[in-house]
Amino acid sequence: MCQHHAWGFVLVLLMLLGSQPGVAQPGQPSKTYASSYSRGLLSIEKLEEQADSMVERLANPGYVLTDVGIHLNPHSALEVHAQMRIRSEYGGFWGSGLTLDLRQMWIRGVIDQKLRYQIGDLDYRLSPFTLQQSDEWILSTPSLLFTPQLDMIRYDLFQSADLTRRQQGIALDFGWDLFSERWKLASSLFTTRLVASDFNQTPDRLMSGGAVSLRNLNGTLIRFNYADLYDVNQTSASSRQLRHPVGSVRVTLDGQKFRKRMPLRLETEWGQSKLEWVGQADAPRLSDGFAYAQLEYHGAGDERILGAEVWRVGSDYRSAGAQTKRIDFDRSPATFRRLATDDQIRGLNMLDLFRDGTLHRFQVQTGLMNYDPAYGNALPYGIATPNRQGLMLHWKRKQPAEVWQHDVKVGMLMDVKGQGIAARRQFAIAEWNGAAPLHAKLGWNKSWWLRASARLENTSRADGSGDLIDTRVDLTNRLLQVQSEWQITTDWQVFAEWRTYTSMGHDFYGVRNAYSEVIDYIPMDMNRTEQWSGIGLNYRVSNRFQAQCMAYTYLWTPPSEAVSPKIRWNSASLLLVMKL
Amino acid sequence: MQLTVNNKPKEINLPTKQFDPSLVSFINCPHMKHLLRLPILMLLLTYGCSKDIPVDGPELLDLFGDFQVLQPVQINQTQADFAQGEQLFLQARFNKLTDWELVCTGLNSGARKSITGKTRFLDSTNCTWNGSTTIFPMFKQEAVEMKLIVAEDSVLWRDTVTITSTRLIEGFVVADFETGIRPGWTSFVQSGANMSFVVRQNSSAAEGNRYYDMGGLVNWDWLIGMIEFPASAYQAPRFPLIANPEKLYFNTLLYLPDSVENALLLFQFREDDNGNGTYEAATEDLYSLQCAAYTVNGAHQRLQKGWNKISVRYNELVSLVNGQPSTPAGNGRHDPDKLSRVSALFLANPTSGYSQMYMDYIIFTENGPLEP
Numbered sequence: 001m002c003q004h005h006a007w008g009f010v011l012v013l014l015m016l017l018g019s020q021p022g023v024a025q026p027g028q029p030s031k032t033y034a035s036s037y038s039r040g041l042l043s044i045e046k047l048e049e050q051a052d053s054m055v056e057r058l059a060n061p062g063y064v065l066t067d068v069g070i071h072l073n074p075h076s077a078l079e080v081h082a083q084m085r086i087r088s089e090y091g092g093f094w095g096s097g098l099t100l101d102l103r104q105m106w107i108r109g110v111i112d113q114k115l116r117y118q119i120g121d122l123d124y125r126l127s128p129f130t131l132q133q134s135d136e137w138i139l140s141t142p143s144l145l146f147t148p149q150l151d152m153i154r155y156d157l158f159q160s161a162d163l164t165r166r167q168q169g170i171a172l173d174f175g176w177d178l179f180s181e182r183w184k185l186a187s188s189l190f191t192t193r194l195v196a197s198d199f200n201q202t203p204d205r206l207m208s209g210g211a212v213s214l215r216n217l218n219g220t221l222i223r224f225n226y227a228d229l230y231d232v233n234q235t236s237a238s239s240r241q242l243r244h245p246v247g248s249v250r251v252t253l254d255g256q257k258f259r260k261r262m263p264l265r266l267e268t269e270w271g272q273s274k275l276e277w278v279g280q281a282d283a284p285r286l287s288d289g290f291a292y293a294q295l296e297y298h299g300a301g302d303e304r305i306l307g308a309e310v311w312r313v314g315s316d317y318r319s320a321g322a323q324t325k326r327i328d329f330d331r332s333p334a335t336f337r338r339l340a341t342d343d344q345i346r347g348l349n350m351l352d353l354f355r356d357g358t359l360h361r362f363q364v365q366t367g368l369m370n371y372d373p374a375y376g377n378a379l380p381y382g383i384a385t386p387n388r389q390g391l392m393l394h395w396k397r398k399q400p401a402e403v404w405q406h407d408v409k410v411g412m413l414m415d416v417k418g419q420g421i422a423a424r425r426q427f428a429i430a431e432w433n434g435a436a437p438l439h440a441k442l443g444w445n446k447s448w449w450l451r452a453s454a455r456l457e458n459t460s461r462a463d464g465s466g467d468l469i470d471t472r473v474d475l476t477n478r479l480l481q482v483q484s485e486w487q488i489t490t491d492w493q494v495f496a497e498w499r500t501y502t503s504m505g506h507d508f509y510g511v512r513n514a515y516s517e518v519i520d521y522i523p524m525d526m527n528r529t530e531q532w533s534g535i536g537l538n539y540r541v542s543n544r545f546q547a548q549c550m551a552y553t554y555l556w557t558p559p560s561e562a563v564s565p566k567i568r569w570n571s572a573s574l575l576l577v578m579k580l
Numbered sequence: 581m582q583l584t585v586n587n588k589p590k591e592i593n594l595p596t597k598q599f600d601p602s603l604v605s606f607i608n609c610p611h612m613k614h615l616l617r618l619p620i621l622m623l624l625l626t627y628g629c630s631k632d633i634p635v636d637g638p639e640l641l642d643l644f645g646d647f648q649v650l651q652p653v654q655i656n657q658t659q660a661d662f663a664q665g666e667q668l669f670l671q672a673r674f675n676k677l678t679d680w681e682l683v684c685t686g687l688n689s690g691a692r693k694s695i696t697g698k699t700r701f702l703d704s705t706n707c708t709w710n711g712s713t714t715i716f717p718m719f720k721q722e723a724v725e726m727k728l729i730v731a732e733d734s735v736l737w738r739d740t741v742t743i744t745s746t747r748l749i750e751g752f753v754v755a756d757f758e759t760g761i762r763p764g765w766t767s768f769v770q771s772g773a774n775m776s777f778v779v780r781q782n783s784s785a786a787e788g789n790r791y792y793d794m795g796g797l798v799n800w801d802w803l804i805g806m807i808e809f810p811a812s813a814y815q816a817p818r819f820p821l822i823a824n825p826e827k828l829y830f831n832t833l834l835y836l837p838d839s840v841e842n843a844l845l846l847f848q849f850r851e852d853d854n855g856n857g858t859y860e861a862a863t864e865d866l867y868s869l870q871c872a873a874y875t876v877n878g879a880h881q882r883l884q885k886g887w888n889k890i891s892v893r894y895n896e897l898v899s900l901v902n903g904q905p906s907t908p909a910g911n912g913r914h915d916p917d918k919l920s921r922v923s924a925l926f927l928a929n930p931t932s933g934y935s936q937m938y939m940d941y942i943i944f945t946e947n948g949p950l951e952p
Contacts, residue, residue, distance in 0.1 A: 030943055315636045387636055420640035468675075469645040518637025523644070 029096040031073050035083075036580045037151060040064035042090065043573030047336045051565035055340040061178045062090040067103055078109035097432060104158075104381055116173040123164035124171060126189055126225040129271055129290055129313075130246050131321030133163045133362075138353060138375035139326075141433075141453050144483050144495045145534045145552055146354035148575060153357040159515075165321065166362050167192035167207065169270075170339045186213045191294065192365055194229070203236035203531065207321065207364065217469045225271070227321045239279040241367060246273040246319045248290075256298065260360025268293045272534040275366075275516070284515050288314030290384070305396045309407065312389035318367070322384040325369045327359055334358045341565050350501055350530050351554045351569060367516035374503035374526050377459050377475060378413055378427035387416045390427070392450020401447075402440035407433050419510055420521055425461040430454075446487040455479040459507055475505035475526060491541055497552075498533040527559035590905050618898070628905050636748035637703040642677030642700075650675055653702065653728055653737035662711030662747035669708040670728060670737075673701045682707055687740075688722035689783065691715065696797045702728075714885035716786040716833065719746055749952070751818060751831075751945035754922060757790045764813025771803035772798035774934060775928075777805045786833040786887045786951070787941040794845075794926040795936030804843075804935060806925040809942070817857050821944055825895035825914035830865050831950035833936035836873050836883045842932035843883070844872040845924060849897055850919040853910040859920055864909035867897035877901060887940075891949030916944075 027397035042062035049055040050563035060398025089097030106120035119284040125132045139150060154160075169192030176185045188210050195205035208226035229244040255262025269292045275282035296307035332345050333352040339345075352359060353375065365545035371380040379385045390413030397406050409431040415424035432454045439448040461473035481499040488494060508521040532551025539545075549572075619770040662668050670682065677700055692715040697706050709726075713719055721743050728737040755762070757779045769777045775796035785791040805916045811819045816878035822828055836843060847869040850859040859866075869892055871879035881890050894916045899908040922942070928935035943950060 084644050415636075417634055417636040420638065420643070422634045469641050471640050508640060518640065521640060521643060 002411040008113075021371075023192045031069050034071040035071065036064040036066060037456075037578070038064075038580075039575065039577045041152075041573065041575045043148075043571055045335065046570045048564040048568040048570075049339060049341050050568065054407050055565075057336060057340060058336060060358075061099075062088075064088050064090075071129075077111070078107070078451070080107050081105065088418045112183065113317040114174060118171045119169075121166060121168055122171050122190070122192070122516055123158060123160060123166055124192070125162065125164040126209070126227060127223070127248055127250055127269060128163075128382065129269060129292065129322050130225040130248050130319055131165060131207075131209070131227045133159060133165055133324075133326065134322065134352070134379075134384065136326050136376065137457070138350060138443070141455060141479060141481060142482070143354065143499065144485065144497045145532065145536065145550055146351075147549055148546070149355045152575075152577070153355075153360050156357055157360055159326065159362060159522060160362075160560070165324075165364065166170045167194070167364070169193055169206075175570045179556075183216045187211065187216070197232075201236055201238045203238060203241065204232040205242065206232060207397075215321075217257075219252075219254030221250075221252040221254075223252075224248075225250065229320050229364070233446070240283075241274075241278045243278055244273070244275045244318065244366065246321065247271055265296045265298060266294070267296075273318050273337060275316075277515070284517060285314040286318055286516070288316035288386070289370075290314060290317050292383070303398045305398075307394045308409075309392040309394075310390070311383065312416065313384060313386050315387035315415075317384070317386045319384055320364050320366050323368060323381040323386070324363075325371060325381060326361065327353060327371075328361050329359075329370045329372050331359050339565060344564070347564070349554075349556050349567075350375070351532065367514065368512055370512075371566065372476060373459075373524055374477060374505050374528060375507055377455070377477065377507065378411075378429055378457050384515075387419070388413050389416050390414055392429070396419070402437050404437070405433075405435040418517065420508060421461075423461055423463075423471065425459055425473055428456070428458040430456045444543075446485070447485075447488075449483075449485045451481075451483040451485075453479065453481040461559075473507045474508040475503070475506075475524075477501075477503045491539070493537055493538040495538060496533075496535045498531075500529070502529045504528075527556040527557065529555075531557075532556045544579045549574045549576070598695055600835070615786045634719075638677065641675075641820040642943045647678060647730065647815075648675040649736070655726070655739055655741070655779050656704075657741075658739070659742045660709075660711065660742055660745045663745035666710050667704070667710050668726075669704040670702045671704075672728075674730075674738075676700065678756060680707075680736075681729045682709070682717075683727045683729060684709055685725045686717075686719050686722050686743075687725060689720045691717050691719045693719070711743065716889075716952070717784060718787050718952050719743055721745060743862075743932075746825055749943065749945075749950065751943045753949070754819075754942040754944065755792070755939075756788055756941050757785075757792050758788045760919040765807060767805065767807040770796065770798045770801060770803060772796045772804065775805065776936070777807070780938075785819055785940055786835065786938075788843070789908045791833075791835070791940035793936070793938055794881070794924075795934070797934040798928070799930045801930055804928055806923060808921060808923045810921045811919070816916055817866075818852060819916070819922075819944070821916040822920060822946060823915065823917040825916050826828045826893065827947050828894040828916045829945045829949045830869065830892050830894060830897070830942075831945055832942045833939070833940040834871055834883060834888045834890055836885050836888065837936050837938075838885050840934075840936050841873050842928045843935045843937045844870060844874075844876065844927040845937055846927055848921075848925065849894075849919055850921040850923070851910060851915050853915065853918055855918070857920075861909065863910055865908040865912065865915070866899065867914065868900040869897055870900070870903070889950060889952060891945075893949075894944075 022103070042574045043060070045059040045061065065085060066088035067083050067085050069081060072080040078295060083103045085101045085103040085335045085350060087099045090416040105119040106118055106122060110116050114528035128134065148340055171188065171190040173188045173363040175187060178185050190210055191206060191208040192311050193204060195202065197204045204524040209222055211225050213221060213223045215221045226245070226247045229242065232242040233241060248269050250267070253266040255264040270290070271288040274285070274287045276285040279320065290311065290313040292309070292311035294307060296305055329348065333348055334356050336346060348359065363379070366446065368381065379388065390411055392409065392411035394409040395407065399405060409429070411429040413427035413429070418424045426443070434452050436450045437447070438450050439446060455478070457477040459473055459475040463470055463472045479499070479501045483495065483497045485493055485495040503526040505526055507524050509521040509524045510518040511522060513519045532552055532554040534550055536548055536550030539547040554569040558564045558566060649672065651671070653670055653672040656669050660668050677698055679698050680696065680702070682695040690747065691713050693709055693712060694714045695707060695709060696816060699706050711719060724741050724743060725737050726741060727735050730736045760779050771773055773796065776793050778793055779790050780793045781790050783789065792807070794805060798804045811817060849867040851865040852859055853864040870876055871883055871890055872880050874885050875882065881892070895914045895915065899906050924939060926937060
């Protein structure tokens with residue numbers, strides 16, 4: 001047996017030892033039904049470039065699409081699902097703008113009331129350090145103007161709220177009761193194919209792994225996670241093969257389930273990773289680990305939550321399943337791709353990140369993707385970002401709808417190893433979100449909320465090399481947002497939003513090679529300001545129908561108009577989303 | 581008890597006792613005291629497993645710092661007897677990782693050797709010259725100018741050294757043309773116009789002072805002329821080569837004049853598979869190598885203007901019929917120890933006009949290509 005599969009073998013052994021089979025959930029009753037999702041978008045875009053002279057351009061993109069899904073239940077223990085997407089671009093000539101795709105397909109069921117399986121498209125998650133999507137820092141503050149469009153992208157790319165990753169393959173779930181039913185064992189195994197062989201130099205690339213969970217009656221959960229990304233030998237002419245196993249152990253203690261109930265919850269995780277290319281002598285072999293612990297105090301029945309996280313991720317820790325970013329910063333925007341003033345490719349801005357689906361991706365990628373320090377420098381790869389250690393505190397208060405709502409998060413992080421110099425960078429993170437129910441103060445029947453958010457991220461490093469070179473780092477990313485939402489009738493709301501975002505300062509961005517090693521640095525001097533403001537009208541009936549009409553202005557101020565022009569982007573759009 | 585098959589078993593309702601929100605009582609719980617040590621232990625373990633290297637990536641000073649010479653450049657000697665295995669090397673120390681290039685130029689031959697690196701220091705491990713050549717012709721017994729070029733400082737150091745003897749190259753030399761046409765070689769030359777299948781003496785020879793000049797205009801046939809090197813010319817039925825085709829390299833130096841676009845040199849390697857002393861086309865292997873000034877069908881080496889070093893591993897020679905890949909007629913195995921004849925056929929499209937090419941230094945080397 002290959003060494004890199006040894007962990008998987010151990011996991012399988014753990015599942016087989018000392019256990020007795022349990023009883024599976026019964027399947028759904030026999031039936032056939034259809035589901036659908038439809039949406040349409042029409043917008044008028046006007047881009048003004050303010051350099052030596054004013055240049056204006058217009059665009060009127062729009063489309064309508066519908067996803068039609070068929071669910072077949074031949075019998076109670078089997079379900080087959082296929083979903084087709086029909087999309088029509090407005091203005092397509094003789095159907096040239098019309099596309100028809102098979103969007104997803106899976107088969108799932110239960111065998112002998114013991115083993116549950118799913119084949120085809122599947123959404124899978126293990127833990128934040130092994131296999132899970134992390135959110136992008138810049139996108140995690142909700143926007144009334146653009147979150148509906150971001151939700152469309154998330155839907156298109158199967159980015160669900162539970163942070164699963166969409167893959168194609170097979171997954172199996174099964175479980176047992178152990179030790180006179182005091183412990184429950186649940187296990188899950190999967191194998192997915194990420195890259196198909198071209199029968200030349202590209203081999204089949206698979207990801208396999210799973211989890212084994214042991215949960216006892218006292219609220220203790222011990223979970224072993226394992227994910228292995230690897231190339232399959234002899235599926236191509238290349239002798240070079242990727243090996244990338246990641247394993248972790250996660251222990252959760254829930255004090256509220258102890259006999260003597262405690263308002264505390266402790267989560268810990270520890271793991272190791274390895275990344276190597278077998279058959280390539282000059283390729284590195286990266287191996288490192290991480291440790292994580294979170295302690296939360298749940299007061300007054302979860303109304304007040306105070307938590308502290310402490311963690312450390314080694315500089316060579318690699319986990320493709322956890323570190324693959326949602327945004328591909330190497331891509332170019334789809335709308336107004338080139339500036340008219342100098343014909344250069346327009347750089348990405350915050351508006352693009354919220355609206356442009358071509359910048360987002362869901363495929364797992366080996367190594368570390370590029371990122372823009374202006375849009376998140378402390379944790380660009382989520383909590384699994386390599387070369388970070390730190391402490392994060394969060395406080396959240398859930399209160400009735402007529403009372404002020406708050407949540408606060410602050411953190412101090414630090415490089416594990418200095419980048420390019422022994423002195424390490426420090427990262428300060430602060431975040432505050434508040435919501436004021438003005439209707440409660442004014443005694444109105446219809447709701448009127450005023451919300452505000454402030455986020456700050458600072459990167460700093462003192463000069464550590466004397467007079468030879470200035471290695472100081474001081475980069476601050478700052479977001480301020482104010483929103484207001486008025487309910488006119490039960491289904492109609494009017495809203496307004498203003499947001500400003502600045503990125504100022506200096507850092508050295510680490511350029512990585514194909515093996516994700518830092519090989520160079522780019523001095524990054526940030527001095528950009530972005531701002532948007534807009535109003536809109538929203539019509540919503542439960543979660544099944546939403547129509548939104550809005551108009552907004554976006555301003556991009558570059559560090560110098562000699563580098564790129566100042567941009568004013570005006571837009572009005574109408575979108576409809578229907579789920580049946 | 582019923583157990584679900586997914587990862588979310590049903591919650592189990594325990595008999596509730598008096599709720600105690602006190603953090604103190606929580607920590608005083610004997611089990612929790614023990615378990616709270618777990619995260620601390622894990623963090624310590626991870627710290628313990630971390631590597632000792634304090635810096636991730638190259639040092640900023642190496643990339644952005646000012647260049648300084650900490651130890652001046654010195655050369656180990658000013659005369660080199662390369663034939664005796666002597667080597668020249670530089671010594672120096674810089675304050676940062678530095679891109680450098682050592683350029684050696686033969687003041688008589690014009691030969692050049694370039695050695696590049698990116699290091700903080702120069703010494704015998706990274707900046708040694710053994711008399712080999714990067715740009716032809718090869719070095720002769722002559723004075724050589726040596727320059728060290730540093731990206732930040734242009735020419736940092738310059739000196740002149742003397743080559744008292746050129747380096748010896750290990751291998752079986754089929755032809756270097758230094759003594760003219762060897763007895764036993766055979767040639768055929770068409771009766772075309774401006775034919776020049778002769779050995780010429782010229783300081784621009786890639787190796788030594790002589791090379792073989794092939795040229796002419798033949799407007800009725802592809803073949804302009806050829807020269808053959810039978811093993812018998814070396815007083816042996818077969819060339820004295822090793823049997824392993826993976827470790828043997830065929831090398832030669834070819835010159836393509838600036839004005840020539842139609843030259844094609846076809847090397848043929850005939851093996852006496854049955855050992856009867858005669859090559860039999862119907863039952864024995866013939867392998868080929870095409871070297872052309874243009875793209876041709878089948879495996880070939882594309883030539884650039886000026887001198888070209890051609891090095892091909894013997895087992896990468898192909899079987900060709902009229903320029904197209906084919907199955908060998910013999911045992912289909914590359915057997916260099918059975919090689920009985922090497923032929924060089926100079927070809928050109930008969931409608932393409934005059935063609936010319938120079939050939940020099942045909943040599944078989946073991947365990948690696950020719951290092952001129």
